[in-house]
Amino acid sequence: MKGYELQKDNNPKTTPKRVALIVRGQSARRVEDRGETVPTAPNLLLREIVIIQACIILLAVMALLFDAPLEGIADPRHTPNPAKAAWYFLGLQELLHYFPPVVAGVLLPGLAVLGLAVVPFVRVNWETVGFYEQRWRGRLLWVSLAVALTCGVMALYLAWPVIVPTLVVYGLLVLPAIPAVPERLRARLGRVPLADWIMTWFVAETVFLTLIGILFRGPGWSWIWPWRAGLY
Amino acid sequence: MLNEKESSNRLWRWFGVSSVLFLVVMAISPLKDYFREYRDYQKAYADLLLDRAGSRKEVEEAKALAVEIRQIWIPDWNNRVDRCITCHQGVDRQGMEDVAQPFRSHPDTPHSGDDFQAFGCVICHRGQGRATTVADAHGDSEDWDSPLLPAAYVESSCGICHLGKVVPEASMITEGRRLLESSGCFGCHDFPGQRDWIGTAPRLDGLAEKTTPRWVRAWLRRPADWSAEAAMPDFRLADDEIDALVAFLWSRPPLNGPGVTGIGESSQGDYDRGRKIFRESRCISCHTVDGKGNGSAPELEKIGSKVSRGWLMAYLSDPHAFQPETAMPQFQFTGNDVLDLSAYMMEEFIEFGAEAQDDAYKPDPRAAEEGQKLFVNRGCSGCHAVQGVEQGMRIGPALTGIGGKPAGMLDFGKRDDLPRTLPDWLRAKIAEPDSFRPDLKMPRFEFDDKDFEAVVTALLAVSDEEIPPALLIRAEPPGEPPAGRFGRLVSRYRCLACHQVNGAGGDISTAPLTAEGSKVRREWLEQYLMLPTTIRPLLTDRMIHLRIPQEEASFMADYMENVYVDDAIPELLFPDGVPPESVERGRKLFYERYGCQSCHMIDNQGGYYGPILNGLGARLKPGWTFWWLQGPQRWRADVRCPDQGIPTEDATDLAGFIEAVSNPGMEDAP
Amino acid sequence: MSNKDEGRPGEGLRAITRRRFFQTAGFSACGIAAVGAAALGENFLEPRALFEPPTRFLLGAPESITPGAVYLEEAHQVYVMRFAEGFRALSAVCTHLGCITRYQPDDKCIACPCHGSRFSLDGEVLEGPAPRPLPWLRVELTASGRIAVNTAEEVALGTVFKL
């Protein structure tokens, strides 16, 4: 196995017989022992039961208080205004507002899924090293270029809601490079690995676009302020 | 170890608490379900029945009432389900008329219990049939766009199945449909299934020969100012628009058909003779003059200021050449009659204080061009035909399904003040179209409150509800129009404008002609056609004097004698003359038993409410009298003569008495 | 945090009884919930509004039924017959296993196509596995003068309806 070294931990008291994986570029460390164990029943089982019950209680209360939405019978002649999808698709619908369907409906979600699927197979994700813990200047340059490129393309399509979270996350990423920032914050942010930055960016985009779709879009997919025009 | 125990204790506590909570939460929905709203109503109804129970059986019946969902299910009709009777349990029960809703009996309608089972409730009242809560059933919930119809408009639902112009026993929608037709709504809007509506707007060719620019201007400014009966709405035209329209109309070539030339404005003609002809012909049976007339024809009070004398004479000679669709019959006036009549009318019916005529009007060609555009854009061409403009262009939106449109899909424009309901929207839209958006072209109609209600009712019936063909009652088939020579005469004299034949025709005369041959004597009919006499002095809409020549009258009387016969009416009641004992018995019945003299005059004594029976025998056949007496309402539902349930032998004797007394000396001969 | 309690006698016992209490409460609540869920499930499965044709149906006027004819009203699976002594309605559902029987005009009997039961026109079993005669149903005359049959109401064998 290229790139990995095998290490056996021979002490059966601390560790069951397992293979430990050590990522290249880091000093070999012993795989942590599994820690103290307790019988699953009742310790875990009871917790799970309580969690299950809590879930059902929450759902039941929700079901008692709020009726599932049901609009008028489907009428192919009239599209309601606005025609909003389920909330988890509103980010996608917001993207469709800016990009042609092939980009927003196929390319971007396809890329997102592909990106998620290959997470464990990309080198950058194995690194549990903070972004600023090694060779950060060159990488910051690359990241900056990528951000600039993304924002440029988005600006072409006037997709401001995509740019905003990008810049916010980028701003946080850059913070540790600025000496004026308090040391504790720099240390805290500096330890975040690049993989986490990318994921955070993805989550920020998803959440931001979805929230816009839920809260700030009204008839004709026009921009509204929910505290003035109400929720649609 | 103790730590573990401690945490384990805590876990069990969590488990206990969450389990109990779980149980409680899960119990709420079943409880809510058990105490559904309709349960209280059904219990209240059972209590009500118990209170009112008069017998042991009724008490047991009330006690046996189960709490359950009741419904009318119509599988053959889109699977309709109406559960209104879950709460409205008294609808099909008699004797609950005095009870408060929801348990009150359904008021009497032309449809009865079996029909309710076949139609359900929602088709008439709207709302949500499947619902079992008050708010949802009445359609007040947001997801249901067909709320309960206000009681004032409930007649509109009759019109969903009854597609004809006249809906029996539903005067509101009948009136509404009449208004929609007479106001020319269909000139701009497409109404599905109402293609048999007839426009009354005249052709506008040759207007220069008929009237003056001054008059047209005044008319266009606001038709109702000229005549309160004007069918044309107020288009709120600006002065320059009116000028353009007049220029356009005056630039049309003169009429090709009947000539209006020759007579000019000469003062020939005998005014007094003209007045006599006007009265004799009973023009005011239809035309309004001094507030008289039934309003079925234009008012004539200011006709002299409107039309030219040449046009009036040409029109009186041959109205059908000008307006093929008009209800005006062809009077058989001679040339002199027309001359005198027009002399009288032109002098008598003028608007006082009118300005002098502006003879030399020359239309400005550019204004005329502008006017032509306007003529199309404002929808004039929807109702009025004129040479050079395509007719039938409807500039308004189609009204297909307007009566079922969800309120959420209506454009309320600037009207924030209106309740968000379809009837309110419709009413406001007709009353003040420009209050929604200033550029709306829709004119204003001179409607009063009742008219608005009727029109909205008729519009609410323009529904795209799917109705099983078996339930549809289409427009009454226009009764086969009489054919041949008789048909041509009936058309010339426009008999059907007032009289009904086989259910078709106008409703101005109280005398349908369907059984005329069985009803009246041929000789009388011939005379009557030539010179009508007054039969019912109380009525103002009397038979007009058409001056039918003897030959035609004779032919028509023959035709009716032989064709318009009802087999149910005995042809010969007394083949051998009226037996004297029958006359005597009849006399007693007439005066003592049935008290006919309180309304009818016979032997120059009696009431004045019904037709005079003196000389009746010369008019009516005794078979008819006999048949009539046994149920006057068989002839027409609105006959005032009470149905006294006269048995056959009494009817025979009465008919004999009337025959003998009112027509002494006349044989009941074939 | 509970070190203090350790030494006290009875504390542990109380803790154990408290624990037992919660255990009992929890398990009983779960038990009740399970039983309730079962009852609710049954309640849920029981439809409260049925979409089935009404058991009472109308035929034409009495004159419209030819004397001596055996007429199968297929929608409701009922034989309607008119004989000299009056009208009768027999269920057409075989009493054996619910197949729809057929009238055999040649043999003047009613036969079941599934297992060969044969009935007379009085509903009596002539042969075959059918355990009971075909039930007779209530025949009435409505106010509007039409014959009505109620499939939900059986009458004694031989109860004809006379006009």
Added chain:
Amino acid sequence: MSMLQRLTESRVWRALVRQGVSATNRNRILLVMDNVFLHLHSAKTRSRNLELSSTYFLGAISLVLFGILTLSGLLLMLYYHPSVPQAYHDMKELQFVVSNGLFLRNIHRWSAHAMVFIVFLHLLRVFYHKAYLPPREFNWVVGVILLLLTLGLSYTGYLLPWDQLAFWAVAVGTNMAEATPLIGPKLRYLLLGGNAVGENALLRFYVLHCALLPLALAMGVAVHLWRVRKDGGVQGSSGRYGSRRQVKP
């Protein structure tokens, strides 16, 4: 008491309930090991994983939601006809006639929403805890597929009430699918069983929602859980981001 005792000591009882009261560690472990439903758990659990912050029980909650959805969905199917316009009327029947019908529909709908949310959170939790690292990379991919299946279930379930929301969400969604290069139009045609959202589409979405996707999801979940055990149990927060070296920008 003796009846109860005799019952609990009977062969049948002991065959059904094999461990007795789980008072001893042995019985506690047997409880897990012998039980078909609990054998997804290891007999012993790392006490660190009992902490809420270790996994937030997000996977477990997802599974529970899936269970609730399956159960409520099965019951709802009993009053549902996948045909136009009966499907919509059935929603009304559930609300107005069926005992607890609306409650059940509400639970189904909100659970579906919650499941999408929780599954997404689960994915984030696993990512930030670096629980996708080898040897768990395959299970991560399975998880991503499960997320897609969850979204697919939500989406197909959307059409079933046949209301305006349903109709237009599906009309837009399938038009989006049409934008896929090459296979797009075919895909839409197959999905809808025609060119417009209609009777066929409703039936297809119904089959997808009630049979195909749940089956796929159930199998995916089985693989997912099996891999969790094979890869060494749940991986909670490893609590070791990088080294503790000082950052020197």
